[in-house]
Amino acid sequence: MTTIIVVEDTVTEKDLIVSYLVDSEYNVIRANNGQEELKKIEGKRPDVVMNDLVMSDMNGLELCRNLKKNAETKDVPIVACTSKNQALDKLWGMKQGIDFYISKPFSREDILHAVRSVI
Numbered sequence: 001m002t003t004i005i006v007v008e009d010t011v012t013e014k015d016l017i018v019s020y021l022v023d024s025e026y027n028v029i030r031a032n033n034g035q036e037e038l039k040k041i042e043g044k045r046p047d048v049v050m051n052d053l054v055m056s057d058m059n060g061l062e063l064c065r066n067l068k069k070n071a072e073t074k075d076v077p078i079v080a081c082t083s084k085n086q087a088l089d090k091l092w093g094m095k096q097g098i099d100f101y102i103s104k105p106f107s108r109e110d111i112l113h114a115v116r117s118v119i
Helices: 011-023 034-041 060-069 087-095 108-118
Strands: 003-007 027-031 048-051 078-082 100-103
Touching (some): 003 011, 011 108, 060 087, 078 087, 100 108
Parallel strands (some): 003 048, 078 100
């Protein structure tokens, strides 16, 4: 079963993303922020990381850089799901290791298309 870790500090958005993924039979690990995600990922290799870019303790780009520097997670695809929707934001995100970029607000189809595109 495909495992996706969802890193989102807004509870309602995280719950919505998780419900879309679980309903589509993905295994989901939840994290509230980047630091929590890094702890939860130790010793595990998810198939996909889906994260917000605007978070309080560690922004999503810092998280991407951490994941890409780690030998265990450098090849894990990253999907950004964020309110930062300018072309420059997307370009910079891709340079930091984001494989697929979704702008908020998002739909169920957006989430599932992103996951299918990277696995």
